[in-house]
Amino acid sequence: MSVNAARWLDIDADLASARKHFSEAVRAYRASPARLEPDDYWASMAFQHAMQSGYSSFEAALERTLLMCGEQLPVGRDWHAKLLDRAAISIDRERPAIISHELRSAARMLLAFRHVAMHSYDDFEPVRALPAVEAAELYLSLTEKEFATFRAQIDPA
Secondary structure, eight states: OOHHHHTTHHHHHHHHHHHHHHHHHHHHHHHOGGGGSTTSHHHHHHHHHHHHHHHHHHHHHHHHHHHHTTOOOOOSTTHHHHHHHHHTSOBTTTBOOSSOHHHHHHHHHHHHHHHHHHHOGGGOOGGGGHHHHHHHHHHHHHHHHHHHHHHHHHSOO
16 A cells, blocks of 8 residues: 555545445435434434534544645634635645535535534424535535545645
């Protein structure tokens, strides 16, 4: 295994984890949004936790990518949002953008839902989760290609 391939192992694992969690959350929601009502505690909590875990894994992949590129991670109360913003821009003569503005927008919705899952789980309303589910679907359609493009640009074969 080359050094370039080895440095992607943890990032790839984080992205696979995010893909698994988001895929299962979307599947659960699309199968029966009514089942996720708060009176079905396990279904509701499992959905919320899957969405939270998916986002946390994606965020870990972005953090590892920035660190791999030699960048400092954002700091401050808004570091989660700043991480997304930074990943969506290119740094002159340093690196291209890691993700598109479209993926950043979807990830911002997922970040907002992560906050719901972490702090407002007792007030969860499945119908209000639809925008986050749609963002997860967009995430699933874009992420693999965007990271492959970024990887090819910084680690040509």
